[in-house]
Amino acid sequence: MYKIGIDVGGTNTDAIILDEHNHLIHSVKSPTSLDIKTGIEMSLRSLLQGADIDKSQITHAMLGTTQCTNAIVERKKLARVGVIRLGYPATASVLPYTAWPKDMVEQLSGQYALVHGGYEYDGQILSALDGGEIKTLLEEWRDQVESIAIVGVFSSIKNDQELNVREMIKEAYGEEFPISCSSLIGSVGLIERENATILNAALCKVIHTTATGFVQALEVEGIVDAQVYLCQNDGTLMSIDYAKQFPILTIACGPTNSIRGASYLSQIQNTMVLDVGGTTSDIGVLQDGFPRESSIAVEVGGIRTNFRMPDIISVGLGGGSIVRATDGQITVGPDSVGYKISEEALVFGGSTMTTTDIAVRLGLADIGDCHLVAHIDEAFAKAVQEKISLMLEQAIDKMKTSSEDVQLVLVGGGGIIVPESIRGVANIVKSENGGVANAIGASIAQISGQYEQIYIYAKESREASLKDAQEKAVKQAILAGALANTIELVEVEETPLAYHPENATRLKVKVVGKMS
Amino acid sequence: MRYLDKEAIEHIAIGAAFLGTGGGGDPYIGKLMALSAIEKNGPVKLYSVDEITDDDFFIPAAMMGAPSVLIEKFPRGDEFVKVFQKLAQYLGKEKIAGTYPMEAGGVNSMIPIVVAAQLGLPLIDCDGMGRAFPELQMVTFHLAGISATPMAISDEKGNMGIFETLDNKWTERLARTATVEMGASSLVSLYPTTGAQIKQSGVHHIITLSEKIGEIIASKEQEVKEKIQALLTLVSGYELFQGKIVDVIRETKGGFNLGKMNLEGIDEHKGDQMNVHFQNENLVAEKNEQVVAMTPDLICLVDYETLLPVTTESLKYGKRVRVMGLPAHEKWRTAKGIETAGPKYFGYDYDYVPIEEMVKKEVAKHV
Known part of the structure; x- marks a missing residue:
């Protein structure tokens, strides 16, 4: 049996096939198309052409998509x-x-x-x-x-x-x-x-088009017996029917899939993940393989909301970030040469000094022509690296919950600019196949259920409240397509409420189970 | 007299969160109420204390109860109209000349703006705290011996009550109980005052001060360093510490968020550490185990880079902050003021020393 994972991003659509042991069989990258159905079809076709497998053995197909986010940001199809x-x-x-x-x-x-x-x-x-x-x-x-x-x-x-x-x-x-x-x-x-x-509510049409498009694309490519899922932003999956009820839960599933994929590739369940791109770096935290949730109000398309979102911070630091020295002060980013790095960076014969040039100068990477950066003063390069290290240290620190050193899994194309050691980080783990981490994250996802309510412990004991919340979370998980006998409790969060006379507590419970 | 428009309200909300010293509730929902009321009824008139008449009569307005309830169940908006009428009737006053905040820190900075817009009343540029405090008797009018009652209390359902109590401690007790029954949030109008009493016993120009604080913090033109300088000059304050939160210990006791945070020095304060004790509001700051600021003086935490005020609910490991200390209004620095809201009242075993004296001593040590 095989699983297919597809991640439709803003720029690229990644598709992969995993076998029953979650080994990567094949992966392809293609540009994202305007019409979601065509894009997925093209991507599927080239994936299946490249992998020599029996289509009828494909049992699961998962889709991670930014369609809902885009609809809100672009105010379209609402x-x-x-x-x-x-x-x-x-x-x-x-x-x-x-x-x-x-x-x-x-x-x-x-x-x-x-x-x-x-x-x-x-x-x-x-x-x-x-x-x-x-x-x-x-x-x-x-x-x-x-x-x-x-x-x-x-x-x-x-x-x-x-x-x-x-x-x-x-x-x-x-x-x-x-x-x-x-x-x-x-x-x-x-x-x-x-x-x-x-x-x-506004996303009901977009999710309908997306889900139907995905199912049809699979049918066109001859995949008819597979269970079909959409990715949620907590690293779990939902059935098509569930997704149609809760399209908003797909928002920010991209970064989630990426950090989960990274964790899977490095075989580490509890870790911080640093995904370095060309312009920015995303940092997230995995707890038992799932991303930590944000605890503050989050804005989506300029609208303040409080639904579940992964706790991820972005720093204006990437492989293309521009390095400057003004009055002895070194600055790195937040602007970047972006996708033009192969023309503008010094190592490629350009005239803009980037973080990649510094990495090459210090021998951390072998990209372009290292002679083109030989003129950079070594002390200066080291000072820049120190600055990068400080930026990362501060960002990582913001994501920590205690002063203990953390482990860091590093993915992304810009990863070469990251120094060998960062203060506050015990060790850095680099993962292979980091380029398709999103699609891998999509295809290894499990199914969850979550429940949150304020309980008054003076009226209903803590044990009874916990049990009640857990039962309701399990119901949610089964509704989302989990196998009842595989469901386990993964998270309990209790917050006592101020000013309440009767020991009122907000209780949040999350369970996870395998796909049915 | 001048008008408060949308921009002014945005700025006042930021300044109010700053003066909230970590407590007083997030002004966000209050801000939305104020913006909605202005949208519907037009801008609100703000009168300076010098512009009001001694014999005129004023009623402040505030919300009482849990901020965590207010974010879910907020007022209907027009209940204030009835409460004001009722209280005026009870007091035998034909005309109410204006309203003002009892507490300029936190969400209660916004409620009188809603009332003023709804009733077409002027807002007076003063309050009874100059900051946020958790109890009804912690106001400068109480210090001046003015009674909190007769007071009116009401909810969005239309329930209404008028209390006349033996003293202001009783007001706190009875109003607190009624508030719980009303669904853990209520609207209160207490300390009805004359223009003369406001002039003698209020904290003046506090709304304008909030607005200016908000203006500086929200400014996009100035560098952080310039902003801090402007802010400290404006409030006669001190930057006590630059640090990173490394630990937060909390407990809920008797309806209050009690806690202590530990900060590790960064930049100019590398190698130092600070503890800030809070009970909803920040009350005592100790640097390297020496007290450097205490209530009723204000201890304000702001984000290290944006300078946006940091509330006690949002404290967490790794957050980088600046700790600022501001002298309390002189009325709080009297024997009665210190007895009512000084460190001993909140259970900290310190004798109150004004912040400027402690800062002077600290400077002398390093010379």
Whole structure:
């Protein structure tokens, strides 16, 4: 049996085949096309031509894609969203779409309603749902909206109102109508969760095209029996049906796949990963093989959200970063010669000093013509390297959780500029095949389920709360396509809430299982 | 008199987070409320304290409760109108001449802007703290012997109450209980004051100060060094430390976030270390185990590069910060001020010494 992994990036589409032992059989790189289906087809075709395998033995196909991110950033192919906020009379002082970029609101049609509903922090009713109010609203919106986002005050504590409204919408608009419930998407923080839910609702058309395009491309290439998955940004997979409900979870799956692929290639589960490109470097942290999540509000396309995102930082340092010395002060980047490195760097006969030139001068790499950089003063080159080391040290430090030295897995084409040792790093591991780390990351992914809620330990014991959260996470995992008997608990996070009199704690649980 | 527009509000929100000294709640949701209210009702008039009449009557406005609830369930917006009317009626006042923040630090800097916009009232450039503090009696009006009550409390559902209490400690107790029942957040209007009382007992020009702080921090034209200089000059403050957070110890006790962070010196302070103790707000800073700043003086943490204020909720290992110390308003530096909000009140065994004296001593040591 074989697995296919495809990563559609902004510039390149990578495709790989792994065997049942996850050994790399073949990989190809091709430029990303405008039409996703054609691009995947082309990539698949050249992949299958290069690898001599029996197509019927392909059991799984995974796709990692930036389609959803691009749709938001470029404001294209977005659905007209109706936002139903359950919370009246509370929350009227800040209505949906406040602080959104105007062009985005226009794209989504800007329809919203604040209706009766919502809960208090302790699960008591803030105000009861009014079925008539919602029915009237749905009649008014008929044919005006293509997708609906439901957001209830404190729905992260109790979400039955959101689910009730979902049923009413299905009754009015049919089973297939795309509906996004905020309790299944974001965490506490109404505005950020509402924003994430609206974005999720807006992506229903893009995800449909992408998922269908992928399945059709596979069929065209004769792959009909494989299980098909999309990559999430936490390093796990979701079934096509699940992806259609939660398209927003594909955002930032690229860097995630890349650092997970790196970890797989180096066979290290707990590590920091440094991915050095031409202009920037990404740093992420893997815990038991999964990327650590960001704990702060994240902006997507200029919109503040709080859905799950990998904790990754970017530094303006890469293989093409420009090196300058002004008044004895050395600066490196953030500007870069980028893809023009093969014309502009000194080692290639150009006239711009880059980090790559420094690496060659110091004998760390053998690229271009080393005689062209022989004139660089060795002390200067060492000072530049010290500067690079300091930039990396500081960035790595920001990602650390304690002062202990960490292990660092290094991938990416710009990796040669990284010094042999960095303060705060115990050892640096370089991985082979780093170029297709994304696609490898896509194809080794597992399936997860996650659940988050505020529990009041004074009312429900810690053990009972943990059990409840875990059961709900397992349900999510099975819904996403995990094998029930392989599911295990991988993460528990407890945050006590300030000012709460009854020991209220936000509990977050994550489970992971194998693909069914 | 001048008008506060959107840009002014953006700046005030940054300045308020700075004066929040780590606590007071993230002004983000408050800022959205203020921006929405202005969008709907037009800009708000800001009066300087010298422009108000002694006999006129003013009611401050604030939110009470958990910031973590406020980010999920925020007000309806028009409840303030009813509360103000009710309180004026109760006090037998026909006219309310304006409103102002009780707490200029954190999210409560924004609430009076919403009220002013909703009611078409002027906002007065003063507050009762000059910073953020966790309890109702920790205001300069209390220090001047002004009663917090009669006060009004209300929620978004329409519940409303008026308290008259024996003293300001009772106000804190009763209002806290009512707030929990109202869903852990409420709107309060307390310390109703005359123009004369504001002139005598308020912290003046604090909104303008917030705005200027925000302007400097948000400025894209200046270099970091220039910004720091401008900021310190503006607030008569000191840069106490440049460091990296290496440890944060927290616990939640009696509704407060208690904790201590340990900073390792960087750049100019390489080799030194600092501890900052906090209870929602930063309260005591010790450099190399010697106390260098303490409450009621302000201890503000800002991001090392962007200078954006750092709240206690967002502290984590590896964050690079600058620690700034600012003298508290002179009203806090009286015997009663120190008794109400000095280090001993919060359980730290230090006798209050003004920050400038400690800095002087520190400088003398190195000469």
